[in-house]
Amino acid sequence: MSETEVLSALNRIAKRGSHGICLKARNLPAIRDAVDNLIASGIPVVTLVTDILPSQRTAYVGLDNHSAGRTAAFLIAQTVGQTTGTILATRSNARFQGEEARETAFRETLGTLCPNLHIIDINGGNGIHYETAKLMHKVVDQLTNLRGVYSMGGGNKTILDVLDQHHLKPNIFVAHDLDQENRALIQRGHLHYVLHHNLETDLHNVFGSFLHHHKLTSDPPVNTISNIQVITPMNVPI
Numbered sequence: 001m002s003e004t005e006v007l008s009a010l011n012r013i014a015k016r017g018s019h020g021i022c023l024k025a026r027n028l029p030a031i032r033d034a035v036d037n038l039i040a041s042g043i044p045v046v047t048l049v050t051d052i053l054p055s056q057r058t059a060y061v062g063l064d065n066h067s068a069g070r071t072a073a074f075l076i077a078q079t080v081g082q083t084t085g086t087i088l089a090t091r092s093n094a095r096f097q098g099e100e101a102r103e104t105a106f107r108e109t110l111g112t113l114c115p116n117l118h119i120i121d122i123n124g125g126n127g128i129h130y131e132t133a134k135l136m137h138k139v140v141d142q143l144t145n146l147r148g149v150y151s152m153g154g155g156n157k158t159i160l161d162v163l164d165q166h167h168l169k170p171n172i173f174v175a176h177d178l179d180q181e182n183r184a185l186i187q188r189g190h191l192h193y194v195l196h197h198n199l200e201t202d203l204h205n206v207f208g209s210f211l212h213h214h215k216l217t218s219d220p221p222v223n224t225i226s227n228i229q230v231i232t233p234m235n236v237p238i
Helices: 003-016 028-042 067-082 097-113 128-141 156-165 178-187 201-215
Strands: 020-021 045-048 057-062 085-091 117-123 144-149 173-177 193-196 230-232
Touching: 003 020, 028 045, 057 067, 057 201, 067 097, 067 144, 067 173, 067 178, 067 193, 085 097, 085 128, 097 117, 117 128, 128 156, 144 156, 144 193, 156 173, 156 178, 173 178, 178 193
Parallel strands: 020 045, 045 057, 085 117, 085 144, 144 173, 173 193
Antiparallel strands: 193 230
């Protein structure tokens, strides 16, 4: 959704009222203002997967994104060791705060563990085939001696297809979320690790936050931050 579409939806909800809003959106000034207006009107807003700060949102529910970035860097360092080469880091959009946090932590940690690796980053593919492919073709000539890929925002089949077209095969590919596409890719060995978290637990915490806001429960959720599950081809959940 565009910024205008998100703001229009939030404004409609503000007018008609709601018991709560679960929101995944880009961290933009106008969206932060809309969240604060909803909170001021008594409507709780819980951000999911990616946070919106600074704002008065009720709670953030989802992955510890800094920890995810550090974990991806560690897995890559353990695989490639002290070597030279390039790492491709991809984000779906430059203004998702969660992906920004992942990339910041990833760069800092990998820079310490593997200082001789050079990171090439792209963002804006939105996990969509055409947009991701277009961005990949712009940078593929820079991916000499490709050692690894850290995909923070989806479009992984497209990324793999473009790399294959140019005869590039990374030593390690780390992705996020065990959706249908990633499940198939890791089972075939095309992804090495998927950093996953339990969406069912996340949604339980979202509704727990709403219930506490409306004083239907005495305590808020104890911890709304999800633990990272490192999924390999050997432990894909059934």
